[in-house]
Amino acid sequence: MKKKRRALYPGSFDPVTYGHLDLIDRALELFDEVHVAVAVNTDKRPLFSAQERVNFIKRTIGKKRGMSVGAFTGLIVDYARQLNVGTIIRGVRATSDFEYEFQMALTNRKLSGHIDTLFLMPSEKHFYLSSRLIKEIARWGGDVSDFVPPFVRRALVRQWS
Numbered sequence: 001m002k003k004k005r006r007a008l009y010p011g012s013f014d015p016v017t018y019g020h021l022d023l024i025d026r027a028l029e030l031f032d033e034v035h036v037a038v039a040v041n042t043d044k045r046p047l048f049s050a051q052e053r054v055n056f057i058k059r060t061i062g063k064k065r066g067m068s069v070g071a072f073t074g075l076i077v078d079y080a081r082q083l084n085v086g087t088i089i090r091g092v093r094a095t096s097d098f099e100y101e102f103q104m105a106l107t108n109r110k111l112s113g114h115i116d117t118l119f120l121m122p123s124e125k126h127f128y129l130s131s132r133l134i135k136e137i138a139r140w141g142g143d144v145s146d147f148v149p150p151f152v153r154r155a156l157v158r159q160w161s
Contacts, residue, residue, distance in 0.1 A: 009089040010037040014046040019126035077112040
């Protein structure tokens with residue numbers, strides 16, 4: 001029996017964007033199973049709860065074959081080991097992203113030598129998107145319809161109305 005290729009795509013997803021969804025689709029072309037991992041970082045104050053972010057992603061990806069979603073706390077390498085995953089997917093938009101992501105990838109490799117990191121670039125259509133920027137636009141009443149699914153847009157509007 002052929003071993004399944006499994007990957008973990010961690011992030012804050014606060015909120016999930018079309019750029020994130022693009023990377024999920026790209027990862028599914030490379031792996032049999034992709035687990036989207038919503039980070040719970042007690043040092044940050046996300047706009048949406050971990051459960052809301054998990055639900056946004058579940059609602060967005062529906063029942064795509066090979067997809068699962070969950071939240072985690074702690075080190076990503078520990079969560080990857082718990083799920084028996086050997087590859088971490090990270091999105092890279094610019095050289096500034098790469099420098100940070102490269103440092104994190106090397107640290108993760110040092111912590112757990114058998115876990116690799118695969119960097120994926122979003123499509124040109126979504127290259128500039130960031131959750132932080134989208135929250136800022138929504139906060140000031142700007143239209144984020146081109147950046148996030150409709151139900152996420154509505155949730156953003158509710159946050160600031």
